[in-house]
Amino acid sequence: MNRFTRYDVTPETIFNQRRKIIKAVGLGAAALGLPNIGLTAEKSDQRKALNFKDAPKSDLLLTPENKVTGYNNFYEFGVDKASPAKFAKDFKTDPWSLEIAGEVENPFVLNHTQLFNTFPLEERIYRFRCVEAWSMVIPWIGFELARLVEMAKPTGKAKFVIFHTLHDPEQMPGQKNKFFGGGIDYPYVEALTLEEAMNPLTLLSVGLYGKMLPPQNGAPIRLVVPWKYGFKSIKSIVKITFSETRPRTTWEKLAPHEYGFYANVNPNVDHPRWSQASERVIGSGGLLAVKRQDTLMFNGYEKEVAHLYKGLDLKVNF
Ligand SMILES: Nc1nc2c(c(=O)[nH]1)N[C@H]1C(S)=C(S)[C@@H](COP(=O)(O)O)O[C@H]1N2
Ligand SMILES: [Mo]
Numbered sequence: 001m002n003r004f005t006r007y008d009v010t011p012e013t014i015f016n017q018r019r020k021i022i023k024a025v026g027l028g029a030a031a032l033g034l035p036n037i038g039l040t041a042e043k044s045d046q047r048k049a050l051n052f053k054d055a056p057k058s059d060l061l062l063t064p065e066n067k068v069t070g071y072n073n074f075y076e077f078g079v080d081k082a083s084p085a086k087f088a089k090d091f092k093t094d095p096w097s098l099e100i101a102g103e104v105e106n107p108f109v110l111n112h113t114q115l116f117n118t119f120p121l122e123e124r125i126y127r128f129r130c131v132e133a134w135s136m137v138i139p140w141i142g143f144e145l146a147r148l149v150e151m152a153k154p155t156g157k158a159k160f161v162i163f164h165t166l167h168d169p170e171q172m173p174g175q176k177n178k179f180f181g182g183g184i185d186y187p188y189v190e191a192l193t194l195e196e197a198m199n200p201l202t203l204l205s206v207g208l209y210g211k212m213l214p215p216q217n218g219a220p221i222r223l224v225v226p227w228k229y230g231f232k233s234i235k236s237i238v239k240i241t242f243s244e245t246r247p248r249t250t251w252e253k254l255a256p257h258e259y260g261f262y263a264n265v266n267p268n269v270d271h272p273r274w275s276q277a278s279e280r281v282i283g284s285g286g287l288l289a290v291k292r293q294d295t296l297m298f299n300g301y302e303k304e305v306a307h308l309y310k311g312l313d314l315k316v317n318f
Helices: 005-009 014-030 083-087 110-119 143-152 194-198 252-253 304-307
Strands: 039-040 048-050 098-102 108-111 121-127 134-144 159-164 189-193 203-208 221-223 238-243 277-280 292-296
Touching: 039 083, 098 143, 108 110, 108 292, 121 203, 121 221, 134 143, 143 203, 159 194, 221 304
Parallel strands: 098 238, 134 277
Antiparallel strands: 039 048, 098 108, 121 134, 134 203, 159 189, 159 238, 203 221, 277 292
C-alpha cells in the first residue's frame, strides 16, 4: 500500500486537480491580505473549498465521499441514516456564532468567517468508529482543539470542556418532535476532560474531502475525537464552556448503562446489546459487499492516547 491507495476511491486525477484549484485560489486570498488559510470559492460546488495543509501519507483507504455525506447520525434531523442528508439540506450555518465561555481568562466569540481563519487548517485522515459497530475513514479538515483552548486560557479550576449543539426546533425537526428526534433531551451536549481536549489528535473540524462540511456532517463546526465512539464527535457547535465539574452528556443521560462518559473505542468492552470486537466497514461496495474488520484498541490510536487513562479501569469507566 502506498500514498495512492487513497485514490482508489477518489480517483487520483480528480483529487489532484481539485487540490490545484484550491491552491490557486489560495494565492488570491493572500493577495487580498488574508491569511493563506480558510475560505475560498470553488464555482463548481455550492460548498466552498478550503485551503489546508495536506495530511501526511496514509495507508488508510478512504470511505467514498457520498457515503460520508449520505450515511449519517444527526438525530436533530431524524434517526434514520439517510434522514440528515435529506432534512438538513436547507439548514442555515452562515451566519454562525461560536461562543467560548466559563472557566477561562479570555472568553471570546467566533463568527462564521473566523471559524475558518483564526487557526491554520490542516487535513487529517482518521478512522471513525460509531458505537453501532460500523466504521469509516474520513479526510477531515480542521484545527487542533488545543489551539482554541490555548487562546481561551482556562483558569486553574477548569477540568472539563463542554460542547453544545445549536438548539433551534424551527430548523431541527428532531428537536420539535421527541419521537422524530430519537427521544433525546436537546440540545445535544458532549464533553471531554481538559487533557483529552488538549491531545493533538482532537480536532475541531470545518470540512471534509477538501470542502466545507455539509450540514448533515455538522456544519459549520464539529468535534472529531478519533479514539472515541462517534457520538462524542458532536456536531454544529454553538458554545464551548469550561467547567470544574463533569456534566451529564446526552447519551449518558439517555442510557447510562449503555453509553459511558469516556466512550473510548474498546474491542474488549462490549455494548450490553452487541459486541464491539469487530466493525462493519462502510465502503464502496453495494449492500451485499459487507466487509468486517477487527476493532482496534482506542480505534488504532493507542500509542497517542493510552497514557491519558493510566490506572483507570476501562471496564468500569467505559
Ligand atoms: N448534535 C449531534 N451530534 C452528533 C450526533 C447527533 O445526533 N447530534 N450523532 C453522533 C453520532 S452517534 C455519530 S456516529 C457521529 C456521526 O458523524 P457523521 O455523520 O459525520 O459520520 O456524529 C455524532 N454527533
Ligand atoms: Mo454513533
